[in-house]
């Protein structure tokens with residue numbers, strides 16, 4: 001659930017990030033224009049700082065876009081009061097814990113009841129592919145030759 005909250009907050013901040021990125025690019029262009037007109041190196045260092053900020057914002061945007069929530073579904077765990085019968089079925093509207101569902105199909109002695117309702121799936125977290133740096137990749141390919 002907490003992942004969903006983080007996701008919705010980040011999605012809400014996406015337009016702000018984009019506006020900031022556009023603003024920093026406009027600022028960079030303005031500073032570049034001033035540098036060309038005056039030739040002062042002070043503008044160049046300012047452009048560098050603004051470019052770093054723009055790169056950070058672009059990185060943040062790419063992180064927000066890359067977030068994917070694995071599909072999950074709500075299931076009800078059905079158990080028998082007499083035997084070890086248990087079954088997971090899709091949640092149906094009106095399901096609640098300890099709801100009576102009639103006789104057990106396995107032993108026909110006990111009664112079926114809902115012992116739990118929970119979200120299933122989404123356990124697989126986003127695994128970012130860790131790849132070696134380009135230079136290391138070149139070295140490892142040389143070793144194989």
Ligand SMILES: [Zn+2]
Nearest residue numbers: 080083104107
């Ligand atoms: Zn049973």
